[in-house]
Amino acid sequence: MRISRRAVATAAALAVVLPLSACGAGSGGTGAADASGKVEGKITFQTWNLQANFKPYFTGLIAEFEKKYPGTEVKWIDQPAEGYADKISADAAGGTLPDVVNVSPDLVAPLAKAGLALDLDKTAAQYKKEYLPGAWAGHQIPGMEGTYAFPWYLNTGPLFYNKQLFKDAGLDPEKPPTTYDELFAQSLQLAEKSKGEIATLANIPTIEDFGRYGVRLMNDEGTGFAFNEPKGVELLTKYKELYDAKALDPQALTATPESAGKKFLTQAVAMNPGSALDLAKFEKEAPTLYKNIGITEQISSTGKDNMYVMGVMVNARTKQTPAAVAFAHFVTDAQHQMEFAKQVAIFPSTAGSLDDPYFTKEDGTDETRVRIAAAKSLKTAVNYTPVLMSEQMKTELRNSVAKALQGKQSPEEALDNAVKACDKLLKQS
Incomplete structure (x- = not known):
């Protein structure tokens, strides 16, 4: 099961208005600057492709901040998405990055390692209690002490399931699986009852699945991956059983969010x-x-769902540390996150915000049904994707999983090879 594909599908609908990965960095430093001084001076704030659809929101936000702190001036820079990661690398090397920037965990990791991101545990620890624990931890780096961005908006989502297909297989349509053991058992029953015509899942397992299964993904030092441990092999072996029984769709190896969605739409x-x-x-x-749609929580054997978290990072070499920290906090405080969440389908990372009626009170609409289900899971959710895992590493894992499902390699051999490939890429980064 691939919750990340659900998140990708959700994000795709928002991509033109709110990209779910943005980036930025500081331009060097120790990550321990003093933020206790007077909030004043001119700072720059960088976002990614937000100006076209959210200009009134951000101009209002900036005006409000400047009014609260006389003597401050915020220059907003909005960059296009294309080639942005390369631009960040170039700006980081050239020392030309803004004071405050929107980051994703995977992009902040190398910047933090290079001393380009301010350590908020040292400079802004008083704000930690304002955020969900899992969100605050989202920009922590294995092998390093500290937190390198304020949590901003979150995304997650529940699963849809077809109640009629469950009922036809002799399963209770009101009790869908919530753990992997339940998922595997019910999937095999559904495939058997349908004589292989109906699969339960259309996606192969991803790193998030290994995390939700309880697999240790990396060592504590952040120097190597560990998803090939026995519990990881156990998960992949279970998926191999599903694949052989046609409980996992035969086309899952090459599935896209669109093709998986079509399979569900046609009730296959x-x-x-x-x-x-x-x-x-x-x-x-x-x-x-x-008429037969059911909405349930993510499959998890850890009791915690997966979240996708974005953040706001402070340049470790900004000349206006108090103003930069104050603005980054201002952007991500409870009031402003709630305002932003009501403009686009994201969720605030601040403690208590998800108890707001907007995230708890039904109004009969489909949008609210999904929003409430997702918000409920976020209170204890964590970001399972290792911040040091690149897209290339994810591809290595996907290719190895495919080989195991096809029987070209044993699950153990496939995961060993994936870990070796990912560790090699990690050393090169």
């Missing part, structure tokens, strides 16, 4: 991640499916 797959936008599509294009 019983479970799939998605968003409120999908519910509207089901109602229009597949009314029979829509």
